[in-house]
Amino acid sequence: xxxxxxxxxxxxxxxxxxxxxxxxxxxxxxxxxxxxxxxxxxxxxxxxxxxxxxxxxxxxxxxxxxxxxxxxxxxxxxxxxxxxxxxxxxxxxxxxxxxxxxxxxxxxxxxxxxxxxxxxxxxxxxxxxxxxxxxxxxxxxxxxxxxxxxxxxxxxxxxxxxxxxxxxxxxxxxxxxxxxxxxxxxxxxxxxxxxxxxxxxxxxxxxxxxxxxxxxxxxxxxxxxxxxxxxxxxxxxxxxxxxxxxxxxxxxxxxxxxxxxxxxxxxxxxxxxxxxxxxxx
Numbered sequence: 001x002x003x004x005x006x007x008x009x010x011x012x013x014x015x016x017x018x019x020x021x022x023x024x025x026x027x028x029x030x031x032x033x034x035x036x037x038x039x040x041x042x043x044x045x046x047x048x049x050x051x052x053x054x055x056x057x058x059x060x061x062x063x064x065x066x067x068x069x070x071x072x073x074x075x076x077x078x079x080x081x082x083x084x085x086x087x088x089x090x091x092x093x094x095x096x097x098x099x100x101x102x103x104x105x106x107x108x109x110x111x112x113x114x115x116x117x118x119x120x121x122x123x124x125x126x127x128x129x130x131x132x133x134x135x136x137x138x139x140x141x142x143x144x145x146x147x148x149x150x151x152x153x154x155x156x157x158x159x160x161x162x163x164x165x166x167x168x169x170x171x172x173x174x175x176x177x178x179x180x181x182x183x184x185x186x187x188x189x190x191x192x193x194x195x196x197x198x199x200x201x202x203x204x205x206x207x208x209x210x211x212x213x214x215x216x217x218x219x220x221x222x223x224x225x226x227x228x229x230x231x232x233x234x235x236x237x238x239x240x241x242x243x244x245x246x247x248x249x250x251x252x253x254x255x256x257x258x259x260x261x262x263x264x265x266x267x268x269x270x271x272x273x274x275x276x277x278x279x280x281x
Contacts, residue, residue: 001056002027003197004098006040006089007063009033012103012153012189016060019190022197042085045092053096058197061090061102068107068246071128082131087138094144099200101193104149106181106211108133111248118149118207118256126246140206146196148189151211151253154221154269155186156276164222168230175237176218180250182211183221185272192261209255212266224270229277 003020005013008028017026030036040048042063053059064082065071071078093100107129109116124130139145155161167174189210196203222234259265267275274280 001025001058002054003058003060004029004038004053005060005062007061008036010062010064010066011157011159012150012186013060013062015153015155015157015186016062016190016193019187021194040089042081042089045085045088048089048092050092050096053093053098055097057096057098058200059093059098059100060193061086061100064103066128068126068128069243071131072126072242072246075127078127079131082128083134086135090135090139090145094142098144100142100145101196102135102139102145102147104132104136104147104207105129106149106151106209106251106253107247108136108149109248109251109253111251115252115254116209117254118205118209125244125248128246136207142206145206146200146203147207148192149207149209149253150184150189151209151251152181152183153186153189153210154183154272156273158186160218160221161225161276164225164232165230168225168232173233173235174222175235176222177237177239177243178217178219178249179247180215180217180252182214182251182253183216183269184210184212185267185269185275187272187275188212188262188266192258195261195263203257203261205257208257208261209253210258211253211255212269214268215250215252216269221269221273224273228270228273 003025004027006029009030027037029038065078108122110123226232
């Protein structure tokens with residue numbers, strides 16, 4: 001069995017490749033990266049050799065135009081990738097009897113004061129969430145597709161953490177928007193993927209909400225960084241109105257299945273931060 005990382009140059013895919021127990025079976029598939037085994041383009045499915053796929057090979061579908069603001073500003077281009085191209089590739093993989101893990105988003109929910117589980121009503125705020133939900137709906141009856149609906153994936157390599165570290169080194173203030181998510185450690189996501197690969201047939205549900213236990217704001221993450229890693233000045237900033245047209249301020253997402261998949265509760269983010277920066281378990 002091979003595991004194909006479609007979009008292997010993305011932040012999450014790179015993290016998975018570095019940490020997975022299945023690295024020797026992984027094949028990296030990317031558009032431009034030099035560190036790849038195969039090339040692809042979601043806009044040109046005819047250019048990819050689907051005959052390399054064998055029965056029950058795993059395709060991890062990381063590829064997407066993932067920035068919500070980009071999806072709002074250039075909807076047609078994002079749709080061509082996130083819906084039209086993604087749908088064509090998934091159908092071709094299914095024709096070759098692959099098993100596909102599609103990475104969706106907590107942005108399929110509208111946020112607010114509700115708590116959202118795998119079977120909660122979906123009602124996206126922005127175009128990015130709409131596109132993810134479109135793929136979820138199209139393939140909701142496919143037995144060979146599982147869906148990981150991701151909350152914010154934390155590591156010291158994520159964009160916000162890199163920003164915190166950069167501000168710390170430069171001695172400049174950290175400007176923090178009021179965003180809250182059930183943040184989950186990248187290591188927990190990797191472990192969840194590994195365990196699903198190893199026990200795919202044991203799970204009858206299609207969707208897993210991938211999330212931490214607690215609703216955490218960016219200000220919380222900055223404060224944890226200040227208390228445990230490096231002194232920084234934190235400034236709370238209200239973004240322009242358009243920012244929240246693309247994403248909710250808060251999405252509280254819980255899971256009926258993710259802790260069972262891990263065999264434990266997800267890692268608290270303060271502990272994850274100490275592991276990331278100080279090597280503490």
